[in-house]
Amino acid sequence: MAYQALYREWRSQTFDDMVGQKMITQTLKNAIVQEKVSHAYLFTGPRGTGKTSAAKVFAKAINCKHSVNGEPCNQCEDCVGITEGRVNDVIEIDAASNNGVEEIRDIRDKVKYAPTQVTYKVYIIDEVHMLSTGAFNALLKTLEEPPKHVVFILATTEPHKIPATIISRTQRFDFKRIGIEDIEEHLTTILKAKDIAYEEAALKIISRSAEGGMRDALSILDQAISFSGDKLTTQDALEVTGSLTNEIMDAYLEHCVSSETEAALSVLNQLLTEGKESNRIVENLLLYCRDLLVYQKAPNVLEGQVGLITESFKKLSELVKTDELYQLINELNETQKEIRYSHQPTVYLEVMTVKLSTAKMTAPTEQQGNVDLPEIQNLMDKVMTLEKELHQLKTTGIAQNTNNQQASSSQNTKKAKVPTYRIPTEQVYQVLQKATKPQLVSVKGAWDELLQFLSVTQRAMIKASEPVAASDDSLIIAFDYEILCQKASQDEDLLFAIKNGFERLIRYSPNLISVPRDQWSELRQSFISQMEPGESGEAPKTEEKDPVIEEAKELFGSLVNIIED
Incomplete structure (x- = not known):
């Protein structure tokens, strides 16, 4: 018989075989036992x-005539037939190739046939x-009123691309990433069943590299077994996954902390020469710094971590020091984001290395301790001088200028209340003319x-x-605060990040227009009023409906209020 890949050979045949999804499997088993199978x-x-x-x-379990506690028997003709x-x-x-x-x-x-x-x-x-819009619409009616003998199971890695009308007609189960310990335990079971010798540290490396996916873990293990000799060693796992050894990470981080830029760059070049991937280098260093931080604050948590x-x-x-680790983690995290979409990841790695090895990593308390006493005394003298001048101004009588100052202050106050952000009204109207729900x-x-x-700063701004x-080419965003609205409209990095994010998520690259939330309703109402027929003084014809107004009503719903001129 031809060789079968591990992920196919060890595909779960019962709910109990599934790793790391206890809540989901238990819910499905209970639904079968209680005869509450959804459509x-x-x-x-x-x-x-x-x-x-x-x-x-699930397909086997609901059709198995000998199921026990919601589990298929995997021996009857129906179970074997479905498995094969x-x-x-x-x-x-496969909706990727059958999406029409x-x-x-x-x-x-x-589905009408039994x-x-x-x-x-x-x-x-x-x-x-991956289904097209038309295909989703065709599926919608069937999901809404399916025959009693039909069950649909939809699977996806990108639920945000599925219409809400489809999601609302299904029972949704969110599968989570599988923990490293669970993956490691499952790999151990497989190797013992196949009577293959291994080192525990090797399984830990493979489990981490899988990033929460059991299929990825089994594929990597399959490759590592083929690569290794009589025993799966730690070095074999490092070679197959492209991971870094603890020794080389120790050397790199030590050079960075000790401000030895040339030595740190030398270690980095060695890794790149060996063919290590840029994202794998950063990911391994990030995890290693995390382990160092945890070991410093809670060493018992890492007990039993073989080879670490x-x-x-x-x-x-x-x-x-702890503060240095925080800086290392932040810099590694930023670099990881940068190289994700870069064609020159090596450049970012070299820049990161120079930053880490030249940055002045000192704790705030140490910085305060290094302040010179003469400088402090000089600052205190200046403060005392300013206090004397302030006291003199209060006692020398400046009442004669009070009225002028109040008038000036009142004018300034009025000016201050004038909005500093100029709303691009014309652009807003152009978007509203083409906007669709x-x-x-x-x-x-x-x-x-x-x-x-x-980034963290951009995220905080967007949350408000x-x-x-x-519309097809533009997007209006309402901000809670005017100052954020103005900053966002001038932040080219933020605008680029939003466009880039939408391009990757929903293939949408809009021009972005920012407006204050408290003025959005007024803008929208003004647009609807301008679009109303009969602006020239003629009475609007009630029997004809303006398509622009109807589209606005569809877009804004009950919020639309048409005012007759």
Whole structure:
């Protein structure tokens, strides 16, 4: 028999086999036992976390005549047939290659017919977010009123791309990333079953590299087994995953903290020469700094971490101060964001290395302790002089100028209240003329996801705002505070980050227009009033509806108030 990849050989055949998704599997088992099977389910989550496997196990469990506690027996004809893909009533569809209206209409026509081999006809639609708008509309009616013998299971890694009308008609289950300990335990089980010798540290490296995906972990393990000899060693795992050894990370960080720029760059060049990927270098250093920080503050947490708590690790944890670790982590995190979409990641790594090795890493308390006493005395003398001048001004009588000052102050106050931000009214009107409700719904659906593309400062600014109108090429954002509105409109980095984020999330690259929230209603009402027919003095014709007004009503709903001139 031909060799079968580990992730296929060890695909979960029961709910109990699934790793790290206890809440989901228990809920599905209870639904089967209590005979409360819904007509549609939505499984979402990162890749390799068990969405499709859970769908197949569920299809077997609801059709198995010998199920126990909601689990399929995996021995009857129906279970074996579904596992081998021979049951015509369990249909698995890849929406990435079957995303047109015709394919979904074909499903809609066939669901009317009763299953021929098993109790339920099950449709498993993988990567459902790839369906076109027309295909989603064709699927909508079927999901709303499906036949009793049909169950739909939709699986996706990008739920924000699915229309809310589809999501609301399903039971949603969010699969989470699998923990490192759970992955490590499962890999141990597999290696013991295959009687393969291994080092525990090797499994920890593979588990970390999988980033929460069991399928990725099994693929890496498969490759590592092929690469290794009689025993899976730590060095084999490092080579296959491209991870860094603790020794080389110790050397790099020690050079950075000791301000040895040339030596730190030399270590970096060595890593790049060995073929290490830029993002893997930064990721490993980030995790290592995290381990150092945890070891400094809570050493018991890292007990039992095989291969981590070495003598060089302990020495480095004593050498690096906590404040220095914070700075290292922040810089590594920023670099990780920069190289994600860069064509020249090596440049960012070199710049990062120079920054880390030349930055003056001193704690605030130390900086305060290094202030010279003469400088403090000089500042105190200046403060005393200013206090004397202030006292003299109060006692020498400046009442004659009080009225003038009050008048001036009043004028200044009035000026200060004038808004400093000039609203681009004409641009706002142009967007409102083309704005559509589906586009705004799409933007709002991706709004929370957008935050991951922004820095901490940008994220704080955007959290005080909301998208209020969207056309095909422009987006209006209302800010809670006028000062934030002005800053956002002038922040080119923020505008670029938002456009770039939307481009990646929903293929949308809008021109961004900022308005204060307290003036948005007035702007919107003014636009609707201007678009009303009969502006020239003629009575509007009640029997004809202006398409612009109707579109505005559809976009803004009950908020629209038309005022007759």
